[in-house]
Amino acid sequence: MKPKVKFLPVIIFLLITVLIWTAAACRRGDKQSSGPRTYKVAVIPKGTTHEFWKAVHAGAVKAGQELGVEIFWKGPQKEDDRAQQITVVEDFISRRVDGIVLAPLDDRALMRPVDEAMREGIPVVIMDSNLQGDNYISFVATDNYQGGVLAARRLAEVLGGKGKIFLIRYLEGSASTTFREQGFLETITRDYPGIEFLVKDQFAGTTTESAYQLTENLLSRYPQVEGIFAPNESSTFGALRALQHFGLAGKVKLVGFDSSVKLIQALENNEIQGLALQDPMKMGYLAVKVLLDHIQGRPVEKRIDTGVTMATPENMNRPEIRSLLEPDFARYVR
């Protein structure tokens, strides 16, 4: 037994600490190399598996190819993990990219990392969802409130202006979907007195599975329902699966948001009566373009709208709707 051995880990640890300290004390030496180069831009989505984000990715890559920008596409490791998205932003600040495009998972929690990037001279463009404060270059997004209004009009149209409906919410704190829900709720309440909400405060959660379960439970509880609005892809698909499971698809009118292969099929089969479509490719494209404009010293607008369109079983084969339903992103990303 040699007692001093037991101190070994502690000593090593102290040494490392002291090393870090001394290194910290005498630093300041990272210079930016100058000269012509391609810009490096980090694009940080909320997640990487939804169709929507693949289209955003494609748009960003398209902009990158056209404008000569290298795109780093990196989401949080687990979908919808606020803490990990903060980590990703910090890592790109360390990498000293030329700019960051961020779709914040939380309008509040991502504020500080964005402030930090801006303070270190890395411009940040926010896309898709809002961020509190205004310490960013530009906000490129769908007018989500307007999307909710469109969805309300469409659901009222297919219901003939009266009926009992569910508003299925997505996730508390997710700004974009909250605006859609608000637009929907306010339009129905204001313009369509014949429509009654059976449910308007239930949250579907982030996965198709959780939305599926919620809708199933709601359908068991309120069999008299005639219409449903769901504010994003996963909740729309979950609601659709539940309706199919109950044999109610097509009978209960469903208006959703965003598109995917399965949702397009359902639209063809008239199981979904309307899909409010954003233009995610345009969003990814414009976000990168605006960022580059700013980096190169051109003035940019603080708020850029990328538009919403309603796709219905009737109009879905028109080319302009088709390109929104199935953005041609295979050319840009796998």
Add this chain to the structure above:
Amino acid sequence: MKVAGSGLKKIAGLAGPFVGLILVITIFSLMPEVSDRFLNLANIKSVATQSVIVALCALGMTLIIVSGGIDLSAASNLALSCVLVAYAINLGVPPLLAALVGVAAGGTIGFLNGFLITRLRLVPFIVTLGMMGIARGLAKWVARNQKIDAPLSWLNELMVRTSKPSWLLVSPGIWLMILFSLVMAVLLRKTVFGRHAFAVGSNELTARLCGVRTDRVKVVVYTISGLLCGLAGVMEFSRLTVGDPTVAMGLELDIIAAVVIGGGSLSGGEGSILGTLVGVFIMAFLRNGCTMMGWPNYFQEIIIGAIIIAAVTLDRLRHRQE
């Protein structure tokens, strides 16, 4: 006893994880795209800050694993504490007190774990699996299934990349991590309690026959670990600036992985604080490096999975040689 091996053997025992860490750091610092950025001090500070939360939990987990247990509720415990801090601040409680509430809540959950394990004579896996759901559910309940916004306070300065009083050089969170690592290392290696924890983990029956009050040791072990998870929850709140009941979903597996990579044995009686910290940093640097390279997430998940298996295999080989 294993604890009292020769110095050389101990260095050999630590070599495994250290080699891994050095390998990870070397690989990324040789990548031409990020070579000038990866070993940059600002980045190291940033990685250290990102490691604080996992490290605090892993310190407690090391103690638990050394004593032959496991804690699946660590991440849920952290989330509960994170939410409670935000809740308390919104009630107008001073930040320091709110932080203490978070730590105390963590300690309570930990104590309950230990209490149930010893009183109901259930395996830790089951008790903490149940507690994982209970704590997560409580967190969501307190937060009414949403995140809680709370006004900014000095608590939110604990985990910044650039430390606020600049003489600190690194964020207070990193100092806390260092402080508690030292405390835990001393506790584990230099105190009677630490010896007892090793004894319980190596062979509980023998330990009891030798007069170790095994139940009491276990309750204290789980309580300490719970307190550390509570503290990690405060740090998480500091970082997020909101109380998020869904935070750290699945993090318990990262925490356990860190301990295992660092030489902890799930059959108990083995593990070291230094090894655990190395395990934490291996994963943190890997994540950071993959992000800086712009590599997709599935890469790093596969790599970390492979590292866990490789680390444990090396550990087994070393044991066979001994």
